[in-house]
Amino acid sequence: MKLSNYFLPIIKEIPSDAKIKSHQLMIRTGMIRQSTSGIYSWLPLGFKILKKIENIVRDEQNKAGAIEMLMPTIQSAEIWKESGRYDSYGQEMLKINDRQKRELLYGPTNEELITQIFRDNIKSYKSLPLLLYHIQWKFRDEIRPRFGIMRCREFLMKDTYSFDLNEKNAEISYYKMMLSYLKTFERFNLKAIPVKADTGPIGGNLSHEFIILADTGESEIFTDSEIFNFETKLLEYNDVSLKKLSSHFSKFYSSTSDLHDVNKFQKQVPKKNQIIKKGVEVGHIFYFGQKYSKSLNAIVNTRESKSVNVYMGSYGIGVSRLVGAIIEANYNNNFMKWPKSVTPFQAVIINLGKDNDTVTIKANNLYQKLIHNKFDVILDDTDANPSSKFKNFELIGIPFQIIVGSKHHDDEFEFKELGKDSKIVNLDSLISILKEEYSNC
RNA sequence: CGGGGCAUAGCGCAGCCUGGUAGCGCAUCUGGUUUGGGACCAGAGGGUCGCAAGUUCAAAUCUUGCUGCCCCGACCA
Numbered sequence: 001m002k003l004s005n006y007f008l009p010i011i012k013e014i015p016s017d018a019k020i021k022s023h024q025l026m027i028r029t030g031m032i033r034q035s036t037s038g039i040y041s042w043l044p045l046g047f048k049i050l051k052k053i054e055n056i057v058r059d060e061q062n063k064a065g066a067i068e069m070l071m072p073t074i075q076s077a078e079i080w081k082e083s084g085r086y087d088s089y090g091q092e093m094l095k096i097n098d099r100q101k102r103e104l105l106y107g108p109t110n111e112e113l114i115t116q117i118f119r120d121n122i123k124s125y126k127s128l129p130l131l132l133y134h135i136q137w138k139f140r141d142e143i144r145p146r147f148g149i150m151r152c153r154e155f156l157m158k159d160t161y162s163f164d165l166n167e168k169n170a171e172i173s174y175y176k177m178m179l180s181y182l183k184t185f186e187r188f189n190l191k192a193i194p195v196k197a198d199t200g201p202i203g204g205n206l207s208h209e210f211i212i213l214a215d216t217g218e219s220e221i222f223t224d225s226e227i228f229n230f231e232t233k234l235l236e237y238n239d240v241s242l243k244k245l246s247s248h249f250s251k252f253y254s255s256t257s258d259l260h261d262v263n264k265f266q267k268q269v270p271k272k273n274q275i276i277k278k279g280v281e282v283g284h285i286f287y288f289g290q291k292y293s294k295s296l297n298a299i300v301n302t303r304e305s306k307s308v309n310v311y312m313g314s315y316g317i318g319v320s321r322l323v324g325a326i327i328e329a330n331y332n333n334n335f336m337k338w339p340k341s342v343t344p345f346q347a348v349i350i351n352l353g354k355d356n357d358t359v360t361i362k363a364n365n366l367y368q369k370l371i372h373n374k375f376d377v378i379l380d381d382t383d384a385n386p387s388s389k390f391k392n393f394e395l396i397g398i399p400f401q402i403i404v405g406s407k408h409h410d411d412e413f414e415f416k417e418l419g420k421d422s423k424i425v426n427l428d429s430l431i432s433i434l435k436e437e438y439s440n441c
Numbered sequence: 442c443g444g445g446g447c448a449u450a451g452c453g454c455a456g457c458c459u460g461g462u463a464g465c466g467c468a469u470c471u472g473g474u475u476u477g478g479g480a481c482c483a484g485a486g487g488g489u490c491g492c493a494a495g496u497u498c499a500a501a502u503c504u505u506g507c508u509g510c511c512c513c514g515a516c517c518a
Binding site: 009011013014015016017019034036037090092109138140142144146151157209218281282283284317318321350352354385386388390394403405406407414 | 442451452453454467468475476477478479480509510511512513514515516517518
């Protein structure tokens with residue numbers, strides 16, 4: 001992509017409405033623009049990052065054996081009346097009437113709809129276990145939206161639903177998702193801590209929130225530093241691995257403020273290990289058993305020809321919120337820096353030359369070479385001042401810059417990783433460095 | 442939903458108290474000089490001053506109502 005052809009509206013001033021860093025940076029770098037309170041447009045840069053995050057979430061869901069589908073944003077009120085949540089969900093639900101005065105709603109979550117689909121189509125234990133997910137926009141009419149996309153009304157969420165024949169199997173599905181979540185967040189270089197959580201309006205009795213530590217977070221967590229001593233890389237989706245996982249995370253104290261037990265915390269966690277920090281909730285998993293399968297009548301036959309209401313769980317990741325959470329976790333005073341897995345461009349070529357001079361030709365040739373090698377790069381081919389180019393691309397946080405100016409010879413390129421000193425490399429090693437850096441993404 | 446604040450050019454703001462031809466900075470466009478850390482000169486375009494009503498010879502300015510947005514709180518992914 002050439003910057004001159006791209007849509008990247010950068011703002012020099014800090015927007016007065018934006019109070020936290022991720023919100024400010026997303027506005028300034030032209031990632032998002034507010035449409036109305038709590039509702040945002042995703043401009044090309046932000047959209048690209050959002051999609052990259054979405055794809056990683058998708059990839060890890062697929063690896064865990066979940067199957068993707070897509071349910072609509074608009075749902076009928078009927079099934080919500082059946083489950084009893086049409087009234088109990090409260091004012092966060094956006095209710096809509098169509099021209100026939102039919103009662104519709106913009107889905108805040110999909111337990112009812114997926115359960116309806118399940119009950120209408122699955123009748124046998126042989127179809128179980130089943131993990132279905134979709135990545136779809138949700139709407140929750142927050143009392144007070146704030147912090148940009150961190151607490152907004154319309155947001156992109158991945159939600160998975162598990163269906164099992166009994167409680168024991170359902171627990172396996174639950175821990176599969178827990179493992180999948182840990183692996184997912186690691187791919188963003190984020191440390192997400194699973195903490196025991198309140199089940200809220202979703203209902204149920206086993207639940208973890210996944211919290212990313214950040215001072216601007218809205219959740220407070222209490223945990224044991226030992227909980228971090230855990231390696232998910234070698235764990236697979238089998239009984240042995242899942243058992244290891246569940247025993248590790250039940251061994252150590254970790255709680256949100258809702259369920260926090262001060263005495264237990266003091267007794268169970270050695271002073272030096274006590275962690276009390278703020279964080280951003282980026283995922284939430286629930287096991288709720290037969291809550292919806294009973295109210296919505298989702299029944300399968302067992303091997304013994306008995307009817308059983310299926311045991312279910314639901315598992316959410318705030319995909320759009322993750323964009324903000326990743327920024328909150330990665331910025332410093334001078335710039336933010338995207339993890340390589342989600343960076344909007346893998347590298348930026350900053351051309352400091354003038355029209356048609358040798359520097360510009362060199363920069364264009366490099367651009368072609370990198371495109372040819374399948375790198376996703378952006379070339380700053382504008383005639384802005386060098387200083388503003390440097391500032392802007394630091395702000396945007398692309399991890400690697402290649403600066404092409406008149407200082408260096410034909411086969412010398414200035415290669416700079418954000419936050420580090422630049423070094424001079426030739427074309428071949430430039431390409432192999434980039435290949436190496438992006439080999440895991 | 443309670444409390445507070447704001448609404449004037451794309452963005453950030455001044456003007457309002459004390460009514461009298463709409464301003465500044467940044468951004469944009471044109472021309473020129475620049476080009477390794479947010480450059481300079483000259484010029485240009487861009488506004489039903491959130492909406493509606495009222496007071497007045499005259500309203501961005503005073504009054505009333507409405508709408509939108511932001512902040513604090515309770516609530517929540």
